[in-house]
Amino acid sequence: MADVRDVNLNRLAIFVAVVDAGSLTAAAARLGLAKTMVSTHIQRLEAEIGASLLVRTTRRLSVTEAGRAFYEASVKILRATEEALSAVSGETAPVRGTLRVSSPIDYGALAVAPALVELRREHPQLDVELICSDHYVDLIADGIDVAIRLGRLADSNYRAVKLGSFVKWIVASPAFVETWGMPRTPAELSRMPFNAMTVLPHPLTLELHRNHGDSSEKENVRCESAFQVNTADACRAATIAGGGFGLLTDFSSGDDIASGRLVRMLPQWSTEPASIQAIFPPTSHPPAKVRALIETFKRQLAQTA
Template structure:
């Protein structure tokens, strides 16, 4: 029956017809003449029909063999083309790169990186999905996720691309009106803008240069579920908050925000590339390298 046919024998059959003899086919395939003959006999048995008529001097295709040979040539050509396409995707960035990341990091870092990546690789089209929920990469057919913070356990593969610092910030106007905290404990007397998606948005541990730790519980005046919204409220003078460096640095340089308690450290967050499968295609590998270089300032 057709579903019992050994498909490897198709290549032997095509090579035999092309070579014109069992001896020549055996030489081309690196097999013995007896092995070629055995493959043909088993193929005919599996198909339940005679493909070749042979004598001591010549061989010729039957009508069924002629039709089957044409089909086999087309099937093998299609298989070779499919293998070539897979190889091309493995080595050359191409096709659609579908990736996801958080709203704040996507707007501040990933989108500009994708713009320069597309200029380097015009054969790649980009589909960027930003949002603050954790997408299912396999079910939603994502090639890649760029995730910031602390990764949860997952069967997906992850590469650490870098890290970001967390900084306590406020506007000069807010500090002029409410005073500037000099010690972590003084933050408890200020209005705190919390990022609600964090595990402990109101409790922060500060580490001094000498290694001593101070944990402070804040008094909230507002909260939001992503860093971009917290950033906007801080800039509007609503209070004090922790922001990642990639959102705050430009405002700090411009004087719109002031870093508080710079002599203390807060936990650093990681920046990770997360993807399904052990061997990502070239488009994924190339963008990971591109983003890593941008984060390193190369």
């Protein structure tokens, strides 16, 4: 077994960059090194640990089974090193390095991307990569520093910080309302065409809520006629086009309501408030770049509330 004293730990960062980038050329550009230098570091790292990490051909690069295990361990080592440096550097140290952030597609475009632009403006030595997907990512396996997630979270060992909250409104286009009328009760929604999100656990069921002073009322509505889509952007587009009513987030439909492209139906009803949270691996000292993102995001949400 290789001795840790024989391994150049700087090469772990280069190896992780190659796996993340998917090629030696892309990793070299990201690291600011010559491709030949990156290749040399990988070869020497393989020699130091006595295992083949990558399989390189003229057309593609793939990670060996040993390489995948070594990659996951290297990510943890680099993150722990970064946390240690953050813990001793003090609050005045510049925020630097690369911050990889995951977010849902629609919320990433509407809120996360602008917040990250502001973060880079405040910390110009920080590189940022935003990965938008409506499917959960594995923070450790995918090398994600922070995931912005909406709604109820599954139990996990990750740390979570609440950034804000949101609700969903019942909305439709003016043309849809003219054709189908304005419902007076939630039960009337069941007879209307509905634009449903297939990525939700129960896409055809509306869980609605309204307050009556000190009390509240809940009602579940089952929709039968539905146009089903798998992204929030497509659901919004179908709703604006009049294909059905939608249950859309306040942050995605607010501008459409203000402009008249959409109207709220049953405005006293909505979903119950749900959380917007930052999720990151459990650490006693979150890296400075993670803390900076949380602070910037909270400030952006407060300004746009």
